[in-house]
Amino acid sequence: xxxxxxxxxxxxxxxxxxxxLNCTYSDRGSQSFFWYRxxxxxxxxxxxxxxSNGDKEDGRFTAQLNKASxxxxxLIRDSQPSDSATYLCAGASGGSYIPTFGRGTSLxxxx
Amino acid sequence: GAGVSxxxxxKVTEKGKDVELRxxxxxxxxxxxxxxxxxxxxxxxxxxxxxxxxxxxxxxPSDRFSAERTGGSVSTLTIQRTQQEDSAVYLCASSLAGLxxxxxxxxxxxxxx
Numbered sequence: 001x002x003x004x005x006x007x008x009x010x011x012x013x014x015x016x017x018x019x020x021l022n023c024t025y026s027d028r029g030s031q032s033f034f035w036y037r038x039x040x041x042x043x044x045x046x047x048x049x050x051x052s053n054g055d056k057e058d059g060r061f062t063a064q065l066n067k068a069s070x071x072x073x074x075l076i077r078d079s080q081p082s083d084s085a086t087y088l089c090a091g092a093s094g095g096s097y098i099p100t101f102g103r104g105t106s107l108x109x110x111x
Numbered sequence: 112g113a114g115v116s117x118x119x120x121x122k123v124t125e126k127g128k129d130v131e132l133r134x135x136x137x138x139x140x141x142x143x144x145x146x147x148x149x150x151x152x153x154x155x156x157x158x159x160x161x162x163x164x165x166x167x168x169x170x171x172p173s174d175r176f177s178a179e180r181t182g183g184s185v186s187t188l189t190i191q192r193t194q195q196e197d198s199a200v201y202l203c204a205s206s207l208a209g210l211x212x213x214x215x216x217x218x219x220x221x222x223x224x
Contacts, residue, residue: 034212043202043215044154088153097142097161098170099213103153 002027004091006102013109019076021105023089026070030091033065034099035074038086047087048074079109113137115216117203123222124193132188132219136205144213145178145188146202154202160186161208193223 003026013019021035032051036044048063050056050072056063062075072091076083086106092099116135124130136143145157156170160180171177175193180186190197200220204213 043218045215046212049212098144098156098159098167101146101154101156 002030002091002093002100004089004100004102006087006089006105008103009106010108011105013079013107015079015081015109015111017079017109019079019083019107019109021074021076021087021089021107023072023074023091023102024070025072025089025091025100027091027093027100028067028070029093029095030070031094032092032099033063033072034090034092035061035063035072036088036090037083038088038104040085044088076107079107081109081111083107084109115203115205115214117201117216117219119219120217121220121222123224125224126195127192129189129191130193130221132190132201132203132221134186134188134203134205134216136184136186136203137214138184140205140207140214141183142206142208142211142213143180143186144204144206145186146204147199148202148218149199157188157201190221193221195223197221198223 035047038044050063064073086104088104089102090099141162143160146154159167175191178188200218202218203216
């Protein structure tokens with residue numbers, strides 16, 4: 001069974017710090033990975049997608065993928081209170097069009 | 112352009128009644144997904160439509176759940192004889208093609224009394 005694991009948190013960081021969110025996956029065939037942000041009571045919205053090993057940067061966000069170790073991470077630099085949300089990690093394999101979502105990590109950025 | 116639209120936003124029903132939830136995907140998106148999210152839980156996959164292909168129904172929790180997608184666009188998720196455990200937020204997402212970025216609707220919050 002394909003699984004995506006995330007620490008539920010909450011992860012609490014001070015404003016301005018780097019928040020590091022991690023995700024591991026069981027399916028070695030997974031090729032596409034996504035990070036979604038979900039504010040309380042709202043629907044998920046895409047933050048980053050990553051398909052190749054290494055780092056991908058977009059503004060304050062950096063996604064890191066290590067297929068050999070089967071983990072994906074999201075770094076948020078200069079964290080802001082507005083970043084406080086649940087972050088969902090998802091992975092999809094080439095043989096399936098159905099991504100597997102983790103349960104999400106709750107991030108709290110305190111002033 | 113418009114995003115994914117879901118209706119109703121909230122639905123309160125009595126146990127045993129049937130409900131229909133609607134999803135209007137982004138124009139041109141061929142892939143459509145339904146998910147269920149219970150309070151404090153992750154996303155539970157329900158069903159996937161891709162173009163005119165037969166849907167992947169592998170996530171439907173019971174035969175009380177069904178969905179259709181007419182004309183490759185609007186989709187309806189039907190829950191028959193609702194039970195209290197069906198209470199959740201039902202989310203619809205669409206993407207340009209399978210394995211592409213998914214765009215989510217605002218969801219329908221279903222409460223079964």
